[in-house]
Amino acid sequence: MKNIAVVGAGIVGICSAYFLKKSGFQVTLIDKEKPGTMTSFGHACSFADYANVPVNYPGLLWDIPSMLLRKDGPLAVDFFYIIKNLPWAINFLKNCRKEKVDEIATSLTNLLKHSQLSYDEIFKDVNVKEFISHEENLYLFDTKKSFENYEYANNIRKKNNVKVRNLNKDEVKELEPNIADVYYAGQVFTGSRHTTNPLAISNKIFDKFIELGGMYINQNVKNLIQNEKNIELFMEDKKIKFDKIIICAGAWSNQIANMLGDKFPLDTERGYHILFETNEKLINRPVAWSESGFYLIQIHNGVRAAGTVEIAGLNKSPNKKRLNMIERQSRKVLPQLGKVQSTWMGRRPTLPDSLPIIGKSQKNNNVIYAFGHQHIGWTLGAVTGKIIDSLSQDHIPNIDISAYSPARF
Numbered sequence: 445m446k447n448i449a450v451v452g453a454g455i456v457g458i459c460s461a462y463f464l465k466k467s468g469f470q471v472t473l474i475d476k477e478k479p480g481t482m483t484s485f486g487h488a489c490s491f492a493d494y495a496n497v498p499v500n501y502p503g504l505l506w507d508i509p510s511m512l513l514r515k516d517g518p519l520a521v522d523f524f525y526i527i528k529n530l531p532w533a534i535n536f537l538k539n540c541r542k543e544k545v546d547e548i549a550t551s552l553t554n555l556l557k558h559s560q561l562s563y564d565e566i567f568k569d570v571n572v573k574e575f576i577s578h579e580e581n582l583y584l585f586d587t588k589k590s591f592e593n594y595e596y597a598n599n600i601r602k603k604n605n606v607k608v609r610n611l612n613k614d615e616v617k618e619l620e621p622n623i624a625d626v627y628y629a630g631q632v633f634t635g636s637r638h639t640t641n642p643l644a645i646s647n648k649i650f651d652k653f654i655e656l657g658g659m660y661i662n663q664n665v666k667n668l669i670q671n672e673k674n675i676e677l678f679m680e681d682k683k684i685k686f687d688k689i690i691i692c693a694g695a696w697s698n699q700i701a702n703m704l705g706d707k708f709p710l711d712t713e714r715g716y717h718i719l720f721e722t723n724e725k726l727i728n729r730p731v732a733w734s735e736s737g738f739y740l741i742q743i744h745n746g747v748r749a750a751g752t753v754e755i756a757g758l759n760k761s762p763n764k765k766r767l768n769m770i771e772r773q774s775r776k777v778l779p780q781l782g783k784v785q786s787t788w789m790g791r792r793p794t795l796p797d798s799l800p801i802i803g804k805s806q807k808n809n810n811v812i813y814a815f816g817h818q819h820i821g822w823t824l825g826a827v828t829g830k831i832i833d834s835l836s837q838d839h840i841p842n843i844d845i846s847a848y849s850p851a852r853f
């Protein structure tokens with residue numbers, strides 16, 4: 445059986461390695477960090493099967509100034525970084541045309557509608573029941589205007605059969621009595637679920653992969669050589685030849701794609717989390733605060749406030765102002781929060797059309813890409829892994845993946 449390397453042990457790489465191993469491949473998962481500890485660790489915990497509305501939306505260009513001026517708004521930008529990377533920003537804005545947004549939403553829906561089934565296939569084999577909650581996600585709107593502005597998103601959801609329920613103030617209060625009286629209305633995503641411990645789920649799937657005979661190498665992939673029949677990966681103190689390689693290196697994937705002669709407009713949307721101490725159950729479900737673009741989620745070791753978007757590249761150190769903002773707004777929404785236990789910054793891998801790249805390299809048939817899952821990579825980990833498994837067997841996946849083709853750039 446073919447010998448495959450999966451580079452990157454985030455949720456996309458872990459799920460890909462799992463499905464490949466199940467199909468009988470010889471699989472080596474490689475990561476410079478411990479499995480599941482980068483972007484896939486600190487997110488907002490939602491299996492967001494409903495999240496088919498891209499960040500690109502008609503009118504975004506006109507909203508950007510007011511978003512940036514609001515001290516506690518969801519978006520922050522490093523202008524020097526943007527100026528240096530203007531083509532990406534222009535490309536991103538070009539994808540805000542209404543017809544394009546509709547097209548992106550349909551393509552995201554096509555993946556999202558298989559996300560739960562694909563995870564459930566893994567969860568039949570890997571017991572993660574204790575880390576999953578079925579309390580549906582709640583989105584809170586601060587004003588009547590923000591509630592009404594959301595109509596465009598509701599229409600996109602409706603068109604794609606994603607079910608939501610609007611709630612008035614009293615109905616929100618009934619679901620979440622501890623939330624302060626700072627909101628106008630709410631919306632619940634019907635049937636959504638979330639995890640209370642993302643790292644535990646990643647580790648459980650990873651452990652099963654190892655139990656099935658998978659290999660793990662904890663090293664940085666520094667270079668590669670493409671031979672006629674194989675690809676040789678150079679790590680810190682090893683070099684190994686593989687028949688195929690899968691690149692699932694999240695926001696860092698371009699660095700490896702460049703070694704292969706491919707170049708993609710991949711950038712990162714940085715996001716943050718704060719973990720607050722608490723000894724009691726404060727909220728039952730993920731509660732999104734639309735004014736500032738983050739979720740509050742009660743997880744196994746506290747309440748995590750996770751989200752926001754910052755465009756500032758991969759390498760700049762975390763921005764204290766964003767963390768202060770999340771803390772300030774979290775305490776406004778949930779005043780009972782305890783002390784800050786820890787803070788974190790993660791890097792969402794994002795392409796300008798908010799669609800991932802899933803498919804074979806144009807340059808080398810033995811290289812398959814799976815990255816760029818932006819705000820919903822946790823949700824799409826398993827379905828991406830299934831597609832990677834089909835492509836590795838040279839089968840046509842049972843989902844139309846043309847919209848995610850690497851050839852589109």
Ligand SMILES: Cc1cc2nc3c(=O)[nH]c(=O)nc-3n(C[C@H](O)[C@H](O)[C@H](O)COP(=O)(O)OP(=O)(O)OC[C@H]3O[C@@H](n4cnc5c(N)ncnc54)[C@H](O)[C@@H]3O)c2cc1C
Pocket residue numbers: 451452453454455456457474475476477478480481482483484485486487488489490491492663664665666692693694695696697700714715716717750751752790791792793815816817818819820821822823824
């Ligand atoms: C604040 C925030 C909230 C979010 N909330 C949600 C949510 O609620 N629901 C949801 O679905 N998604 C959410 N996301 C998005 C989700 O977290 C990401 O899309 C997802 O984790 C990306 O997974 P990945 O496997 O592609 O990347 P990662 O988890 O980043 O994994 C990539 C791996 O590649 C490794 N790597 C890179 N280069 C090399 C190399 N040269 N050699 C070896 N290893 C290498 C890295 O070390 C890393 O472990 C959120 C993101 C953020 C930041």
